[in-house]
Every structure is written in C-alpha cells, then in structure tokens.
Amino acid sequence: MNALAKRTLWILPILALLCTSLRADTPQAATARIVAAANAFLATLDESQKKHVMYAFDDEKQRARWSNLPTSMVPRGGIKMGDLNEAQRSAAMALVASALSQRGFEKVQQIMQGDELLKRNDRDARMFGKNLFYISILGTPSEKSPWMLQFGGHHLALNITVSGENGILTPSLTGAQPALYQLDGKTVRPLGAESDKAFALLNALDEGQRKRAILSFRMADLVLGPGQDGKIIQPEGLKASDMNEKQRGMLVDLISEWVNIAPDTFAAPRMAEIKSGLDDTWFAWSGPDKAEEGKNIRAYFRVQGPKLVIEYAPQNLGGDPTLHVHTMYRDPTNDYGRGRATK
Amino acid sequence: MTASSALVRRDAKRSAFLKRSEKRSAIASRLTSADARIERKMGPARLWFFAIAVPLGMLCVRASVSAHRLDEYLQATTIDIGKSRFALEIRLTPGVDVFSRVMAKIDTNGDRLISEAEQRAYAKLVLHDLSLSIDGKQLHLRLTSLTFPKIEQMKEGLGEIVFDYEALVPAGSAHRKILFENHHQSAISVYLANCLFPKDPDIRITAQSRNYEQTVYRVDYTQAIAPAPAIASSSGSSVRNWLIADAIILLPSLAFLRQRRRRAIQKDAAGVRSNAI
Numbered sequence: 001m002n003a004l005a006k007r008t009l010w011i012l013p014i015l016a017l018l019c020t021s022l023r024a025d026t027p028q029a030a031t032a033r034i035v036a037a038a039n040a041f042l043a044t045l046d047e048s049q050k051k052h053v054m055y056a057f058d059d060e061k062q063r064a065r066w067s068n069l070p071t072s073m074v075p076r077g078g079i080k081m082g083d084l085n086e087a088q089r090s091a092a093m094a095l096v097a098s099a100l101s102q103r104g105f106e107k108v109q110q111i112m113q114g115d116e117l118l119k120r121n122d123r124d125a126r127m128f129g130k131n132l133f134y135i136s137i138l139g140t141p142s143e144k145s146p147w148m149l150q151f152g153g154h155h156l157a158l159n160i161t162v163s164g165e166n167g168i169l170t171p172s173l174t175g176a177q178p179a180l181y182q183l184d185g186k187t188v189r190p191l192g193a194e195s196d197k198a199f200a201l202l203n204a205l206d207e208g209q210r211k212r213a214i215l216s217f218r219m220a221d222l223v224l225g226p227g228q229d230g231k232i233i234q235p236e237g238l239k240a241s242d243m244n245e246k247q248r249g250m251l252v253d254l255i256s257e258w259v260n261i262a263p264d265t266f267a268a269p270r271m272a273e274i275k276s277g278l279d280d281t282w283f284a285w286s287g288p289d290k291a292e293e294g295k296n297i298r299a300y301f302r303v304q305g306p307k308l309v310i311e312y313a314p315q316n317l318g319g320d321p322t323l324h325v326h327t328m329y330r331d332p333t334n335d336y337g338r339g340r341a342t343k
Numbered sequence: 344m345t346a347s348s349a350l351v352r353r354d355a356k357r358s359a360f361l362k363r364s365e366k367r368s369a370i371a372s373r374l375t376s377a378d379a380r381i382e383r384k385m386g387p388a389r390l391w392f393f394a395i396a397v398p399l400g401m402l403c404v405r406a407s408v409s410a411h412r413l414d415e416y417l418q419a420t421t422i423d424i425g426k427s428r429f430a431l432e433i434r435l436t437p438g439v440d441v442f443s444r445v446m447a448k449i450d451t452n453g454d455r456l457i458s459e460a461e462q463r464a465y466a467k468l469v470l471h472d473l474s475l476s477i478d479g480k481q482l483h484l485r486l487t488s489l490t491f492p493k494i495e496q497m498k499e500g501l502g503e504i505v506f507d508y509e510a511l512v513p514a515g516s517a518h519r520k521i522l523f524e525n526h527h528q529s530a531i532s533v534y535l536a537n538c539l540f541p542k543d544p545d546i547r548i549t550a551q552s553r554n555y556e557q558t559v560y561r562v563d564y565t566q567a568i569a570p571a572p573a574i575a576s577s578s579g580s581s582v583r584n585w586l587i588a589d590a591i592i593l594l595p596s597l598a599f600l601r602q603r604r605r606r607a608i609q610k611d612a613a614g615v616r617s618n619a620i
Contacts, residue, residue: 221417
C-alpha cells in the first residue's frame with residue numbers, strides 16, 4: 001500500500017467525524033451511523049478475526065474484561081490494533097469515532113498518543129503503544145436490539161452500549177500517562193479540563209462549603225475502579241443543593257467532561273437525567289487544594305449522584321502524580337445498560 | 344514487562360547513575376587535589392551530593408514509567424450494613440517493592456507457593472489486625488470466602504487478595520455507631536474504608552468519619568425499628584389473657600371429668616372382678 005493510500009485510510013475516521021459534527025443528529029440517525037460503521041468494520045475482517053471480535057451481548061466475563069493496566073498485565077478480549085491491517089484499523093477507528101463526540105474521540109486519541117510516548121520513552125512495545133488497544137463487539141450491531149462496543153487498552157476502557165435510540169457510556173475509564181506532554185510544539189493534557197474544572201469549582205466554594213467538600217483523609221486510589229461493578233458507596237462531601245446556581249453550573253460543566261465523551265444525541269438525555277438528580281449530587285475533594293498553572297491537580301475528587309459516580313485519582317506510583325491520572329465514570333443503576341436501556 | 348525485568352532495568356539504571364556519580368566524584372577529586380581550598384569545600388559538597396543528589400537520582404529513576412503499584416500495600420474495605428448482618432470485603436494489593444514483606448507473612452514455610460492452609464492462615468492474620476464494633480460492643484468477624492491471585496501477578500503489583508467476612512449484629516437502638524479499624528501491616532500500607540449505600544431502605548447512614556490514613560473508620564446510622572403495631576400488640580395480649588382465662592376455667596373442669604372417668608373405670612373393674620369370682 002503506498003503512502004498516499006495509507007494517509008487516506010487514516011483520514012477516513014476524521015472525515016467520518018467531521019461529517020458527524022456538521023449535521024445535527026437524531027438519536028435514530030446516530031444509532032444508524034454507529035451500526036453502519038460497525039458493519040463496515042466487520043466487513044473488513046476475515047472469519048477468524050470476526051470470531052475474536054464478536055461476543056454474546058450478555059457475556060459478563062467479556063463485559064468486565066477491562067482495566068487501567070496495560071494489556072500485557074490484564075489481557076483484554078477482542079482484536080488488537082496491531083493485528084489489523086491499515087484498512088481494518090482505519091475502519092475500527094472510524095467505528096470508535098462514530099460512537100463518540102468529536103471531543104470524546106480527541107480525548108481517546110490523546111490517551112493513545114500518551115501511551116505511544118510511553119512506548120518510545122520506555123522502549124517497551126510489549127506493554128505500551130497504540131498497537132495494544134483492543135476492539136470487541138458484544139451482540140450483533142443493530143438499530144433496535146441492544147449491543148455493545150468495547151474499545152480500550154492501557155488507561156482506557158470504553159464500554160458503549162447501544163440500544164435503539166439510547167447510548168450508554170458507563171462504565172468507562174479514562175486515564176493518562178503522561179498526563180501532560182508536548183506534541184508538535186503543543187502542550188497536550190488529555191484529562192486537563194477535568195482537572196481544571198474541578199479545581200475551579202473548589203475555588204468557587206466559600207469557606208463553609210470547602211470545609212464540607214474537602215475530606216480530612218487521604219484517598220490513595222479509586223474506590224470504584226475496575227472490578228467494582230454494581231457497587232454504590234455512601235456519598236460524602238458537599239451536596240449540590242448547598243451550592244449556588246453558579247457553582248451548580250460549574251459542577252454540571254465538570255460532569256460534562258465525561259458525559260460528553262458520547263455524541264450529543266446520547267449525552268443530552270444522560271445530562272438531563274443527571275441534572276434531575278443534581279440536588280442529591282455530591283462533590284468531594286481529598287488532597288492538596290493548590291495546583292500549578294497549566295498542570296494537573298494532585299488531589300483526588302469524586303462526584304456522586306443518584307445515577308452517577310465520577311472519580312479522579314492521581315496515581316502515586318513512584319512518579320509525579322500530576323502526570324499519571326486515572327478517572328472512572330459510572331452509572332451504578334445502569335452500567336452496561338443493565339438497568340434501563342436494554343430492558 | 345515482568346516485575347523482574349522492570350527491577351533489572353531499574354537496577355541497571357541505578358548502577359549507571361551511580362557510575363556517573365562516581366565519575367563525577369572522581370573528576371571532583373582531581374579538581375580538589377589541584378586546589379586545597381576547593382578540596383576543603385568539596386568534602387562536605389561530596390557528602391551533600393551523596394546525601395541529597397543520590398537519593399534524588401534514585402527517585403528520578405523510580406519516577407520512570409510505572410503502571411503498577413510500587414511501595415504501598417493498598418487495603419480497600421467496604422462494609423455492607425444490614426439490620427442483622429454486616430458483610431465486610433477487604434481487597435489487598437501489595438506493591439512491587441513491598442511484595443516480599445507481604446509474602447513473608449503469607450508464605451510462612453518459605454516454599455514460594457501459597458497453599459490453601461497458608462491462605463486461610465493469612466486471612467486469620469489479617470482478621471487479627473481488624474476490629475469491628477457496634478455501639479461499643481465488639482463483633483465477631485467470620486471468614487466467608489477468600490480469593491488469592493497468582494504469585495506472578497502479585498510480584499508485579501497487580502494481584503488482588505480478596506477476603507470476605509461477615510458479622511452477626513445484635514439488636515439495638517435506632518441510632519447505631521460502627522467503629523472499624525484496620526492496622527494490618529500499617530508500616531507499608533495505605534487504606535480505603537467505605538460503606539456501601541444500604542440496600543435496606545430502613546437503614547440510613549447519617550455520618551462517616553475517618554482518621555487521615557483511614558485506619559480508623561466510624562459510621563453512624565439510623566435504622567427504623569418497626570414498632571409492633573398497636574392493634575397487634577393489644578390483640579396479642581388479649582389473646583394471651585383469654586388463654587389464661589380459658590385455662591383457669593377449663594383446668595378444674597378437666598380435672599373433675601378425669602376424676603369421674605377414673606371412678607367409673609374403678610367401678611367397672613370391681614364389677615368384672617366380682618363376676619369372675
């Protein structure tokens with residue numbers, strides 16, 4: 001394959017995304033687009049590859065086969081990017097792009113690019129790099145019946161359940177290492193907005209509110225990370241009902257960093273659902289309440305509502321915690337669409 | 344990358360760093376020999392170098408890519424509160440650098456295998472370092488299940504040991520206080536302690552507090568104690584009263600009837616005997 005053809009294939013997902021962003025989608029159209037992208041991807045695979053990619057929709061083991069850890073440590077199901085040819089890989093990325101918003105896909109690419117940098121810096125292609133991201137499909141892509149797209153690897157786990165007009169992105173894990181890097185002369189922080197918005201919200205609280213929001217104990221890691229499906233912990237911190245309108249707006253804006261990974265048509269009803277429970281949504285912070293300009297926070301925070309759990313946990317694994325971040329996004333009442341979307 | 348290759352690589356980096364340090368020191372000593380005044384200054388400078396720069400360098404080496412837990416033993420506990428039973432799950436993840444210290448407590452015979460007996464013994468050891476009480480009364484925790492990862496996973500800072508315990512909860516007032524403590528291998532551990540949101544709608548957690556390390560976790564909760572319905576209570580007591588009254592009336596009657604029957608039997612028996620004679 002010549003260089004021009006290769007470049008054209010890589011541009012396809014971007015073009016697909018551009019087309020998506022240019023037209024206002026209806027939920028049906030969004031689902032139809034994702035189904036078409038899924039079928040286009042499957043059409044590029046041979047029978048043996050298809051067997052690796054396809055799982056039963058209710059395959060609980062495959063559903064839960066995701067992690068923040070590298071794939072060499074926690075093996076994923078599906079097929080890895082490195083085992084696909086250019087055309088197949090392009091179709092796979094076009095499928096991922098079709099199921100995400102423009103910003104969501106950008107974030108995914110930045111996370112993958114970070115892992116590619118890890119590969120180069122650590123010279124370990126067995127553990128890091130874009131080739132080690134896996135794609136799998138649970139169920140049969142359909143505009144009516146529920147099915148699921150999984151895409152992930154080190155620091156990324158997208159579990160996207162599509163059920164008719166509904167699209168569920170929970171549970172999903174986004175992480176970054178390095179969480180700040182330079183690319184083509186630009187500074188990239190894949191999870192920078194999450195960090196900045198949470199820090200801004202903390203700073204918008206008055207003393208009384210901060211006392212309630214800031215937990216007096218150390219949070220060493222995510223509480224509801226991989227393997228903790230279906231659990232709901234007792235919320236704590238500051239309740240949104242005790243925030244003013246501006247602060248509540250900032251909280252919603254913070255939440256949107258995870259909700260809006262999904263395309264608008266799926267994100268809008270999800271955000272409406274979260275807003276309807278906003279009074280019972282809590283914001284908790286643990287760790288330093290200072291941050292350097294342009295860098296990520298060193299603190300852990302959690303946003304928890306009746307149908308929402310978001311955790312942001314800098315990793316103190318021997319390095320600078322601002323450069324290594326794990327985040328978790330859940331709807332414990334509807335993870336994998338178990339609760340509502342697929343009924 | 345396996346843990347051992349990571350360690351080998353880290354050791355290689357460290358030795359390269361130390362070699363570089365030695366080279367620098369050698370250059371410094373050559374310079375100092377040329378100037379006695381500088382030599383006097385280089386002595387403490389070299390000391391400072393080894394006191395600050397070397398550990399700092401080590402830290403930099405450690406700061407290289409690490410996807411696994413390193414020098415901490417993560418212990419995450421969740422408590423599921425029920426009216427008559429608490430379920431406690433503890434997930435233990437030893438970091439690469441503390442693996443040997445954790446393993447020493449598990450693999451007590453040192454054969455580099457974790458037998459079933461050693462698994463159970465370790466669950467007991469952990470239990471010994473835990474404490475759970477309600478309203479000041481100590482609860483007895485019983486192991487209900489255990490899961491151990493492969494040793495290879497643990498060596499890489501990935502393996503998660505999971506112990507499930509349960510405790511039966513004595514009846515109490517509507518306002519209850521749980522105190523949970525975990526002091527297992529506290530020199531190397533970090534802790535998380537949380538309560539699951541109660542499934543029982545009658546139970547409501549009202550307050551949570553922890554010390555900074557989360558080794559001490561206190562939970563206050565209320566539970567609706569269903570008061571015995573008034574009608575049921577009164578009818579219950581009236582039934583009891585009626586039964587007592589019935590017994591008072593019936594017992595003498597039964598005794599009288601039994602006596603009459605005995606007399607009749609004796610009379611019949613006497614008749615039979617006289618006929619037989």
